[in-house]
Structure formats: structure tokens, C-alpha cells
Amino acid sequence: MKKIKPATTFPKNPHPLHYARQITGLTQAEFAKQIGISTILLKLIEQSRRPLTQRTKDAIHLFTGIDPLSWSKKKLQSTLGHPFNQKTYSLWQMVRQDENEDA
Numbered sequence: 001m002k003k004i005k006p007a008t009t010f011p012k013n014p015h016p017l018h019y020a021r022q023i024t025g026l027t028q029a030e031f032a033k034q035i036g037i038s039t040i041l042l043k044l045i046e047q048s049r050r051p052l053t054q055r056t057k058d059a060i061h062l063f064t065g066i067d068p069l070s071w072s073k074k075k076l077q078s079t080l081g082h083p084f085n086q087k088t089y090s091l092w093q094m095v096r097q098d099e100n101e102d103a
Contacts, residue, residue, distance in 0.1 A: 018046040035059040065092030
């Protein structure tokens with residue numbers, strides 16, 4: 001009898017982008033739209049099947065406040081000087097909102 005492979009496989013250790021997106025509370029489609037990439041590409045990055053480019057790191061930084069240099073470290077860092085988590089994401093959203101209102 002032939003074994004059936006699942007349609008989608010997930011790595012044992014998902015890419016840190018998966019955790020970052022979960023903190024935002026957005027779906028893959030919503031997050032991908034915010035950072036200007038396709039949903040398919042986001043899925044592939046989260047599955048560690050495609051690299052995270054500098055352009056995408058920069059787009060994620062603008063949206064979430066994640067320090068682009070922290071992707072190579074064990075823990076993602078906010079540019080606000082703390083680990084990236086729900087609190088620093090919320091603070092970053094307030095900073096972004098203030099900047100947009102001042103513009």
C-alpha cells in the first residue's frame with residue numbers, strides 16, 4: 001500500500017517570521033499585504049523554504065519595528081531596544097500612527 005504524503009509540510013522549527021506574524025495577530029494574507037509580498041512567498045519564508053531578503057526585512061521593520069539586524073540572532077529585537085513581543089509591537093504601532101499624523 002502506497003503512503004500518502006501530506007499536501008503541506010511544516011519544518012520542526014518554524015522561521016522567526018512565523019512567530020512575529022502571530023504577535024501581530026494578522027493572517028498570512030494580511031501580513032503579506034502589509035509588507036508588500038505575495039502570500040505564497042510569505043508562506044515559503046515561514047516554512048524556511050525561501051530566504052528573507054534585505055528588502056523584506058526592511059519592510060517588516062517599517063511595519064512591526066523589528067530590528068533588521070536581529071534576524072540573524074536567536075531572539076528578534078525591536079528597534080525600541082527591547083525583545084520583540086506584543087508590547088513592543090503595540091508601542092511601535094503607536095509610533096507609526098504618530099508619525100503618520102504628523103506627516
